[in-house]
Amino acid sequence: MFNEISKAADSVGSALTAAAGAVESLGAKGRYTLVCTDADGHVKWTHEEDNLVVNVGLQDMNNKYFTGSSYSATWYLGLITGPGVTTSATDTMSSHGFTEFTGYSQSTRVTCSFGSATSANPSVISNSSSPAAFSITSTGTIGGAFLTSNNTKSGTTGILFSEKAFSSPGDRSVVNGDTLTVTYTFSLTAT
Numbered sequence: 800m801f802n803e804i805s806k807a808a809d810s811v812g813s814a815l816t817a818a819a820g821a822v823e824s825l826g827a828k829g830r831y832t833l834v835c836t837d838a839d840g841h842v843k844w845t846h847e848e849d850n851l852v853v854n855v856g857l858q859d860m861n862n863k864y865f866t867g868s869s870y871s872a873t874w875y876l877g878l879i880t881g882p883g884v885t886t887s888a889t890d891t892m893s894s895h896g897f898t899e900f901t902g903y904s905q906s907t908r909v910t911c912s913f914g915s916a917t918s919a920n921p922s923v924i925s926n927s928s929s930p931a932a933f934s935i936t937s938t939g940t941i942g943g944a945f946l947t948s949n950n951t952k953s954g955t956t957g958i959l960f961s962e963k964a965f966s967s968p969g970d971r972s973v974v975n976g977d978t979l980t981v982t983y984t985f986s987l988t989a990t
Contacts, residue, residue: 824989824990825987825988825989825990826921826987826988826989826990827852827857827860827985827986827987827988828849828921828985828986828988829849829850829852829946829961829983829984829985829986830847830848830849830850830983830984830985831846831847831848831850831943831944831963831981831982831983832845832846832847832981832982832983832984833845833846833847833941833944833971833979833980833981833982834930834979834980835941835971835973835977835978835979836977836978836980837976837977838976838977843977844971846965846971848943848963848965848966849963850944850946850961850962850963850983851886851887851888851961851962851963852960852961853887853888853889853890853891853959853960853961853962854888854889855891855958855959856946856958856959856960856961859948859958859960860960873910873948873950874910874911874913874946874947874948874960875907875908875909875910875911875946875947875948875949875950876908876909876910876911876931876944876945876946876981876983877899877900877908877944877945877946877947877952878899878900878901878903878933878941878943878944878945878979878981879897879898879899879900879941879942879943879944879945879962879964880897880898880899880900880939880940880941880942881940881941881942881943881964881965881969881970882940882942882969882970883942884896884897884942884943884964884965884970885897885964886943886962886963886964890959890962891959892947892949892954892955892956892957892958892959893955893956895959895962897942897943897945897962897964899952899953900939900940900941900942901952901953902935902936902937902938902939902973903933903934903935903936903979904934904936905933905934906952907950907951907952908947908949908950908951908952908954909931909932909933909981910931910950911926911931911946911981911983912926912929912931913925913926914926914927914928914929920988920989921986921987921988922986922987922988923984923985923986924984924985924986925982925983925984925985926982926983927982927984930980930981930982931980931981931982931983932978932979932980933978933979933980933981934978935973935974935975935976935977935978935979936975937975938972938973938974938975939972939973940970940971940972940973941965941970941971941972941973941979942964942965942969942970943962943963943964943965944962944963944981944983945959945960945961945962945963946959946960946961946962946983947959947960948960961983961985
């Protein structure tokens, strides 16, 4: 008599390969351009400086674009008085290291009227076709600029989007009769 013993075994294998190195990132960069002219329209000084987009500004941009939270399309430019200005990524409108310069005739901070964003990489938006103009009424020192959602001079509510304290050559003087125009340019780059 024969005893036959047989064994059967099935084996299944699978593998998942993920493109772990595929990372998409976005670069954001802003720039302030200030031009001061005297009462006769002669350029007294110009200053250009990259800005610091603060943490609450980045959070606000993400919330409004990706979650559709309440949105205000109006932004305002403000001036920072010097000297001794400090700025930090943790600054907000209610807590920051600068004093606002309010010696201009406009009753509120000046509206930053953005044009349409370009479709290229980078996508750029600015108020260059309509720079914010501050009609200076008192002697002072300008030490930087900021962009906020609140138009109230010296107001401490709203979103502080970006700010910049001037680096070398530093603070600049203004006097009654000067006009200070501020252009803000913001670009997003897919990297």
